[in-house]
Each structure stands twice: as C-alpha cells, then as structure tokens.
Amino acid sequence: MQATPKSLRLHIGLFGRRNVGKSSLLNAITRQQVSIVSAQAGTTTDPVDKPMELLPLGPVQFVDTAGVDDEGALGELRIARTRAVLDRVDLGMIVTGAGAWGDFEQALLAELDRRKVPVLVVFNKSDLQAPLPEECRQVEGMGALPVAVSSVTGQGLADLMAGLLKLAPANFFDSQRLVADLVPPGEVAILVVPIDKEAPKGRLILPQVMTIRDLLDGESMALVVQERELKHALDRLNRPPALVVTDSQAFLKVAGDVPKGIPMTSFSILMARFQGNLAEQVRGTLGIERLKGGDTILVAETCGHHPVGEDIGRVKIPRWLTQFVGAKLQFTHVQGRDFPQDLGPFSLVVHCGNCTGIRKEMTSRIHRCREAGVPITNYGLTIAYSLGVFERALAPFPDALAAIEQERARIEPKPR
C-alpha cells in the first residue's frame, strides 16, 4: 500500500544528443544527484531510472538515457539501450539547445510520435542562449511543446513542470482508486451519512455515491448508516469492518464510536486523495498553524452550490479558523473556475473536495499554490485538524502521515 506500483507511475524519458544536459536536467528536477554529470560527452552510458513523487503530477519514473548520437561499437550498444527506452515511456523529453534542433532531434520526435508519446522539447542551457521564437514555433508546428530551461540556474523549471502536467495522458490521472484499495474484496466498509438539513432531498451526494460505486467495483461491501446507527452496525458485524468512512460533520461522534484499531477516515479525505494530491494538502493543512490576525484566506469551491444555513465554506470553516487564530481574519470566497491568477494576497487556500471537478484541474491549482508558496488544504482536512482527529483520519494513508512528519521537520527544525 505504501509504494505506488511501477505500472502506475508515469514514465518520462530524457532523450537527446550527448552533452546537452539531460543528466543535469534530471538532477535539477529531482533536486538530487541522480545521474552523473560532466563536461565530457558520453557520460551516461546505461539508462538511469529514478522513481519519485513529482508534484503536482504524482508518482513518476524518470529515465535518463545515454546521448544517442554516439559513434563506434560501444556507441551502438548504447543506442540500442536508449532505443529500448523509447518503448517504455508515457512521455518524452527531447533535450536540446538554442539553435541546435536538427535532423537528429527530428528523427527522435518522429520515433516518439509513432508511439503516440507526447513530447516536451527542452531548450536547455538557456542561461547561455535562449531559443529563438521561430525555433519554438517550429517545434509547436510539429505538435510538441517547447520550454526554455537552465539546469544550472533553475530558470524555466516551473514551465517545464507545467508542460509535463499538460502533456500527461488524462488516464494517468484516473488511475487512483477512490477507496477500493483500502477495502479488500469481500470485506465491509461502513459509510456514515448523516441525513441533516444540508443533505439534498431524496438523494446522496456525489462523494458518497462514488464511494459506494468504487466499493462495488472492488467487489467489497458497503454498509451505509446514519451516525446514530453506527454503534449498532458495528455490533451487528461478526468481524470489524476494513474501514469506516464518515461525513466530516459527524467526525467526532464517529471517532468516539469506532474502536481505535479500526481505520477511519472521511469522504472528503478520500476525495482529496482521489481528486488532488493528499500529501500536498496534508502539508498545506499545517499552514493553519502559521496563520495570524489580518491574514486573508481563500475559500475555493469547484461547484456552484447555493449555500444553505451553516454552510461549511461560508460559515463553519471561517468561524473555526478565526477561533483557532484568536484574531480577525479576512475571507475571500470563489466558486467554479474563478480561481485567482494572483495568489500573493493569500496566506492559506482552503479548497472543497472537488467532487464535481477533474483531477488535473485540482492538481494544477495545487501546483500553482506551491509555486506561489501558499499552503493549500481542503474542507475535510481542515475539519479533521480542527477537531483533533487529523492523524487518526489519515492513518489509512502512510504517505500522508509521512508528509506530516516531513513538514513538521521542515517548519520546526529541532533545536540543536
């Protein structure tokens, strides 16, 4: 459950002539010394695989290759190995330099095209020379996406990320399960659905329906109850459920009624994982601790539902955050596609579960927050945090727990 299977990773290949800076680029993207770099052409000899969690994309695997303009016997072997990589990537990066696009790059592009692999053309070393507009247009004309980057200064790396996000095949974003990976076939999940005045008349809401459907797809069982019936339902099962999922509104009662050994989470945390990036939003939730009086908070909702009564986004979350900080805060509310271009004024973004949106859009928003240095959390995580059940509600997700620890270590360095 901890590591993403390789088959679910988006494989991204780095191709290009020798010495164009493929390995340097990989190291710059991963911020690690993954691949050896040198001024000598032919430094990389065998493909180098680097699996990583690349925000905002998710689990990826980079494959650095040997420059394929190699000559001689050894060169041919390298070329064969590099060619084999062409067959196993979902996305290709052709690394080149300003003024260097030629037949060789053209042939690589054709190879990738033939395999229906989208291509990002990286004009590296742009600190030395930036690509000309006509070169970029030429690349675009061939159906690839150009970006100018410097692996040395880091300039353009954000554009590169945005480019990868844009080119990633849509089905890559659909591969995340909503819940079924947490409930083995034949096992039971109890779903707690309070029927209060905010519940729409005569139906269930989308995250609840999606959860039931995913459990059915996974050949597991769903027992749907109101919070009052939860204890009774637990008593009637002859063995504990694999998971209890609750509406965030009933978190405290549910946390009290569910024995500690039974994993428990909320619909909106499942949605955060399914529709965005749970680890990043978990990190963002800790941004609540850094809020101070006068800060402005963006509350964003994907759907255009009409707020009723004690609406979560309009009333409950602002009230609780204000109590937590103990000083006045400013709130800006947006709905639908109105996500501000400039995130500078905000100290925190609290997003809805995005149940009516698409994952790619949510991951883009998460990415933009990250670029702007603004923490982003969501409704369910904020509520779980405010009720003191944050860690418990994240216990089914080891990656999220690890993210809490990493973030705490980052923001509160241990005194020496």
Ligand SMILES: Nc1nc2c(ncn2[C@@H]2O[C@H](COP(=O)(O)OP(=O)(O)OP(=O)(O)O)[C@@H](O)[C@H]2O)c(=O)[nH]1
């Ligand atoms: N100025 C500048 N130099 C760069 C940049 N990227 C890479 N270099 C330099 O270019 C040289 C080659 O870099 P590598 O990353 O080893 O190139 P490569 O494409 O992996 O080369 P092979 O493995 O031999 O195919 C090194 O001296 C790097 O320091 C850049 O963005 N700007």
Ligand SMILES: [Mg+2]
């Ligand atoms: Mg190399």
